[in-house]
Structure formats: C-alpha cells, structure tokens
Amino acid sequence: MERRVSIQWTTTAKSQLAALPLKVRRGVLRKADELKSCADPKQAYKPLRGPLQGFYRFTFGRFRAVHSVDEECLANFDVLVHVRITFIAVGQRKVRDRKDIYRIAEKLVDTGLISLNDVGDDMHDASHDT
Secondary structure, three states: OOOEEEEEEHHHHHHHHHHHHHHHHHHHHHHHHHHHHHHOOHHEEOOHHHHHHEHHHHHHHHEEEEEEEEEEEEEEOOOOOEEEEEEEEEEEEOOOOOOOOHHHHHHHOOOOOOOOOOOOEEEEEEOOOO
C-alpha cells in the first residue's frame, strides 16, 4: 500500500513558526518533514490528552508543535492512503502562562477555529519558508 503524505500549516501556525528563532524554526521544520517518511505518523510523536485529544505533538527543546493526522483512503481503498498532517500551533511551552502553546491550541479548538475536521482555505505548506 502506497502512502502519500502532505504537510499543511494553518495560517496561525505558519505565523507562529515565522516568529521563532531561525535555529528553532529549522529544527521544527526538519522534524515535521520526518513525518513524510515515517511508517505511521500517528505513532511517530506523542498523542495529546484532555481538550486536545486527537491531536499530536513533538518537541524541539522547549518548543512544541501541535498537529493532527488525517488519513483518507483513495483509489480502491487499499492502493493509496493519503495522510494529511496539519500543524495548528507552534511555540514555547510555558507552564501556567497564558502564552503557553497548549493554552493557545486549546483556545483555537474551543472557539471552533480549528478542529480535527478542518480542511479550510487557511492551510498552507510552510516547508519552503525557512
């Protein structure tokens, strides 16, 4: 079974990524690109719990990238699996701070701006924006 993996970034995540220091931004993008070649993107990084259940995260130092993984079978349901990985938030983990990346991601989900079913026009590929 062939897997086609696409990585997308919401407008919010893309602007957060652009605001990170260059070294961190490159590290986050490198880890995001690793998802393209892994056997199962849902097993590659840690699943989140609580209000962000259904989302995943990876770390780069004190920084976190929160993303979802959506699989869709195409072409005879067993020939090609399209895996869409959507990054919703990227930033620093700051425990008990309102700028904590998990609090920001929760607010995006709570307000309905982001959901597991999002496939909106605000998605963009950021892999070339280093």
